[in-house]
Amino acid sequence: MCSRDCCSGPGGSHRGNACTDKKGAKSGSLAGEKIIPTPQSLLYPYEVIEEIADFITKGSGMRPRIGIICGSGLGSLADMIQDPKIFEYEKIPNFPVSTVEGHAGRLVVGTLEGATVMAMQGRFHFYEGYPLAKCSMPVRVMKLCGVEYLFATNAAGGINPRFAVGDIMLMHDHVNMLGFAGNSPLQGPNDPRFGPRFPALVNSYNKDLINKAIEIGKAMGIESNIHVGVYSCLGGPNYETIAELKALRMMGVDAVGMSTVHEVITARHCDMKVFAFSLITNKCATEYSDKKDEEANHEEVMAVAKNRQKACCELVSRLIREIHMASP
Numbered sequence: 001m002c003s004r005d006c007c008s009g010p011g012g013s014h015r016g017n018a019c020t021d022k023k024g025a026k027s028g029s030l031a032g033e034k035i036i037p038t039p040q041s042l043l044y045p046y047e048v049i050e051e052i053a054d055f056i057t058k059g060s061g062m063r064p065r066i067g068i069i070c071g072s073g074l075g076s077l078a079d080m081i082q083d084p085k086i087f088e089y090e091k092i093p094n095f096p097v098s099t100v101e102g103h104a105g106r107l108v109v110g111t112l113e114g115a116t117v118m119a120m121q122g123r124f125h126f127y128e129g130y131p132l133a134k135c136s137m138p139v140r141v142m143k144l145c146g147v148e149y150l151f152a153t154n155a156a157g158g159i160n161p162r163f164a165v166g167d168i169m170l171m172h173d174h175v176n177m178l179g180f181a182g183n184s185p186l187q188g189p190n191d192p193r194f195g196p197r198f199p200a201l202v203n204s205y206n207k208d209l210i211n212k213a214i215e216i217g218k219a220m221g222i223e224s225n226i227h228v229g230v231y232s233c234l235g236g237p238n239y240e241t242i243a244e245l246k247a248l249r250m251m252g253v254d255a256v257g258m259s260t261v262h263e264v265i266t267a268r269h270c271d272m273k274v275f276a277f278s279l280i281t282n283k284c285a286t287e288y289s290d291k292k293d294e295e296a297n298h299e300e301v302m303a304v305a306k307n308r309q310k311a312c313c314e315l316v317s318r319l320i321r322e323i324h325m326a327s328p
């Protein structure tokens with residue numbers, strides 16, 4: 001079988017039934033030979049996750065309580081961290097690398113508003129070629145580092161016509177389109193040390209944290225820019241067609257992106273409390289038009305994220321302060 005960072009990510013590839021690892025060595029089997037499937041979950045068994053978590057907790061001298069995943073262009077959330085200990089993804093054993101612009105590719109551990117935190121400045125997306133279990137593997141690392149709360153953020157297209165560019169949508173639910181297609185980060189044998197075989201996902205998004213965030217939005221004077229809504233993740237990397245956006249809207253989706261859902265599933269499976277929000281970086285057209293400026297593009301996504309980073313940082317830091325003050 002392929003080695004740890006196998007064919008399922010950049011650097012390796014499938015050829016027929018065989019696979020090549022990063023060094024190009026053929027390590028699978030060709031047609032006619034015995035083929036042993038490797039379920040995604042076995043790419044990162046408990047012991048490997050534990051090793052990565054030990055590397056981070058020993059290297060930082062901390063057991064962080066809050067984990068943050070920075071969305072596209074929202075890396076500044078991690079820049080708020082005090083006394084940061086920085087781990088480049090390349091230097092973390094068994095860690096994938098970031099390949100997307102706006103995702104620096106480093107883990108930052110330190111304190112924020114008095115709380116111990118670890119932040120991913122760069123997440124892994126399905127469209128980068130990583131299977132879902134690999135995309136959300138860092139959430140399990142967070143869990144074994146001691147994280148109780150996951151803060152997942154993303155850049156997303158607004159489908160709800162009431163949303164404006166620059167608004168923040170607090171996620172209270174999601175529609176798992178990749179799950180509709182039979183893909184899940186929890187596929188393969190279940191390790192009960194992480195969580196149950198069949199986790200429930202109702203109430204995945206912590207209501208207390210949503211309510212606190214709404215109050216914080218009011219205190220910041222941005223209540224009209226804060227919404228509560230439903231996010232959906234498609235595989236990307238292409239943005240959606242009009243017909244897809246219309247269908248998503250009919251399903252009750254308010255914002256669409258290419259991440260977060262599999263991270264939330266993984267976090268809920270191992271019983272973490274989840275707070276997540278989308279920064280609306282573009283409005284999604286749901287009617288046919290020839291106007292070029294209605295087409296989504298990553299430059300616009302990054303520019304809007306940069307413009308709104310101050311508000312996003314304040315929301316996150318105030319919420320973390322409340323969590324820490326309520327139970328230091």
Ligand SMILES: O=P(O)(O)O[C@@H]1C[C@H](O)[C@@H](CO)O1
Nearest residue numbers: 071072154155258259298301
């Ligand atoms: O990592 P997130 O979900 O914030 O990134 C979004 C989705 C794509 O990666 C990219 C598209 O512009 O931004």
